[in-house]
Each structure stands twice: as C-alpha cells, then as structure tokens.
Amino acid sequence: MHQVQPYAFKALITFIFLLRLSVAESVSAQEKAQEETEARSQTSQISQRDHSLQLSNASPLQGETIKVTSTAGDAQTSPAVSFNGESIKMFPAESRKGNETGGDGTRYEALLAIPVLLTPGNYPVKVGNRSQTIHVQNAHFRIQNLTLPKDKDNFNASPGEKEEMNKAKATLTDTRMWNGIFEKPVSGARMSSSFGVRRRVNGKLLPDYFHSGADFAAGIGTPIKSVAPGVVIAARPHKIAKLHGNFVCIDHGQGVISIYIHMNSIDVKKGDRVEAGQKLGTVGRTGRANGPHLHFGIYVNQTATNPKFWFEQNF
Numbered sequence: 001m002h003q004v005q006p007y008a009f010k011a012l013i014t015f016i017f018l019l020r021l022s023v024a025e026s027v028s029a030q031e032k033a034q035e036e037t038e039a040r041s042q043t044s045q046i047s048q049r050d051h052s053l054q055l056s057n058a059s060p061l062q063g064e065t066i067k068v069t070s071t072a073g074d075a076q077t078s079p080a081v082s083f084n085g086e087s088i089k090m091f092p093a094e095s096r097k098g099n100e101t102g103g104d105g106t107r108y109e110a111l112l113a114i115p116v117l118l119t120p121g122n123y124p125v126k127v128g129n130r131s132q133t134i135h136v137q138n139a140h141f142r143i144q145n146l147t148l149p150k151d152k153d154n155f156n157a158s159p160g161e162k163e164e165m166n167k168a169k170a171t172l173t174d175t176r177m178w179n180g181i182f183e184k185p186v187s188g189a190r191m192s193s194s195f196g197v198r199r200r201v202n203g204k205l206l207p208d209y210f211h212s213g214a215d216f217a218a219g220i221g222t223p224i225k226s227v228a229p230g231v232v233i234a235a236r237p238h239k240i241a242k243l244h245g246n247f248v249c250i251d252h253g254q255g256v257i258s259i260y261i262h263m264n265s266i267d268v269k270k271g272d273r274v275e276a277g278q279k280l281g282t283v284g285r286t287g288r289a290n291g292p293h294l295h296f297g298i299y300v301n302q303t304a305t306n307p308k309f310w311f312e313q314n315f
C-alpha cells in the first residue's frame with residue numbers, strides 16, 4: 001500500500017497534467033480559429049476596399065481627358081494613379097452631389113489627360129495593386145504647313161514669362177471648384193484653330209510642337225469669360241510677355257487650370273475668386289498673335305488637354 005501510493009499519485013499528477021494540456025490545446029485551437037476568422041474578414045474588407053478601378057473611357061483619343069475612379073486606399077491616405085511614368089494624386093469624391101459611395105469604401109477620383117504626343121497603343125493605368133489597360137487612339141491631328149523666314153521661326157518668350165506660366169500650370173489645390181460642363185470663354189465666337197494641330201515649318205514637322213489650346217477669333221475688346229468657377233493664379237497685365245501677351249490663369253482645383261492668352265485688357269487680379277461666366281478681360285492680339293483672337297487652354301495635371309471635351313462632358 002505504502003509502495004502503491006506514489007504510483008497512484010504519479011498517475012493522478014499525469015492525468016491532471018494531460019487534462020490541463022488538452023484544455024490548453026482546445027483553448028489555443030479556439031483562439032486560432034477566431035484569429036483565422038478575423039484574418040479572413042480583414043482580407044475580405046481589404047479586397048472590398050481594393051476591388052474597384054474604373055475608367056470613364058478605356059479607348060481615349062490623344063489629347064482627351066478621362067476620369068479614373070477607385071475605392072482603393074483608406075480614409076487616411078489618398079491613393080495615386082500611375083500612368084505613363086507619372087503619379088497623379090486622387091481626391092475623395094463623396095463630398096460631391098450625385099456621387100454615391102459604394103459600400104464602406106471611400107471613392108477617389110483623378111483626371112488623366114492623355115498627352116497629344118503619346119504614341120497610340122496600350123498603356124496600363126494602375127491604382128495600388130489594380131491595373132487596367134487603356135487603348136490610346138490616334139486623334140489624327142491636322143498638320144499645318146508653314147513657310148517662314150528663318151528669323152521668324154521662333155517662340156521666344158520674355159524673361160520670366162514661361163516660368164510664370166509653368167508655375168501656374170503646376171498649381172495643385174485640393175478643392176474642386178467646378179461642377180458641370182465648362183462654358184465657352186467667348187460667346188458666339190468662331191473657333192479659328194482647333195486643339196492639337198501640328199506644324200510643318202519649311203517642310204519639316206516640328207517634333208514637339210502641337211497647338212496646346214483652341215483659338216477663338218473675335219474682335220479686339222470682345223469680353224472673355226471664365227469657363228468655370230475658380231481662383232485667379234496669374235494675371236499679367238503689362239504688354240511685356242512677348243509670347244503670350246497679356247494672360248490670365250485660373251485654378252479650378254484638383255489640378256485643372258484654364259489659361260487665356262493674347263488678351264487686350266485684364267479685369268481681374270491674382271487671388272480673385274471668379275464665377276463661371278465672369279468677365280476676365282477682353283480679346284486682343286498681344287504677344288505672338290497674327291490677329292485678334294483668344295488662345296484658350298485647359299491643363300490637367302500640367303498636361304494640355306482638348307477643351308472640346310470639357311465643353312461637352314462633366315468631368
């Protein structure tokens with residue numbers, strides 16, 4: 001009896017030990033299962049949040065603007081669009097009227113201007129780990145043949161002129177100020193030269209040149225109006241800009257800038273808030289202009305885009 005007791009005691013200890021082990025195992029199995037369930041639901045949240053990448057047009061023309069919509073990212077970090085070696089900031093879309101947010105994800109938008117000189121073909125548009133292919137179509141821009149004496153064949157600007165213009169084009173503010181299609185900058189004016197026209201000077205195609213805006217022919221003094229609400233970011237009222245003449249640049253927000261050049265008079269100043277249709281000044285022929293006209297341009301993330309689409313579509 002005295003001899004047996006230790007065995008019984010040992011057996012009891014072993015039994016208790018095994019029992020605890022099995023309880024511990026079952027607890028850890030439960031925890032593991034719970035963790036797995038949580039991980040699965042996180043994965044599904046991530047994939048829900050990450051699942052969409054939409055393009056307003058997968059076959060844009062050279063010079064066209066397209067809209068990229070995505071629910072990728074979270075509330076803290078705005079995603080970016082990668083396209084043609086550029087990274088383009090996206091902005092939350094839900095604050096605007098007529099935009100439903102899908103599920104719990106925040107919708108982000110970015111505008112993408114297809115460069116005029118981009119070779120037609122397939123290009124990836126990426127947001128996070130999502131990618132879609134766009135097929136850029138040839139816009140068949142017209143080629144204008146010019147014969148010019150050598151000394152007139154230049155686009156020389158005054159000191160600081162291009163820098164001021166480039167700085168204005170690079171403006172990127174977060175608030176979208178426009179809603180709806182853009183208004184024409186000159187009422188009832190004939191478009192005398194359309195966007196994208198290439199030039200062949202003395203028989204040679206200028207490889208980097210294209211008409212970066214649309215020209216509206218009108219008499220000197222005809223009112224020029226802002227195409228959409230925005231803020232004046234450049235207003236050069238002195239006739240010292242050899243290339244652009246008197247010009248005004250308006251920031252419409254989120255990387256969209258409109259420019260008005262060769263103006264006769266300017267009615268606004270830097271920092272002014274303007275409404276769509278508000279008079280900015282008048283048509284002139286200052287700078288490098290053969291006759292009175294407004295050269296009007298729209299830039300999206302510093303890329304010149306065809307204004308025609310902005311007069312027809314709400315971006």
Ligand SMILES: [Zn+2]
Pocket residue numbers: 193211213214215294295296
């Ligand atoms: Zn022009």
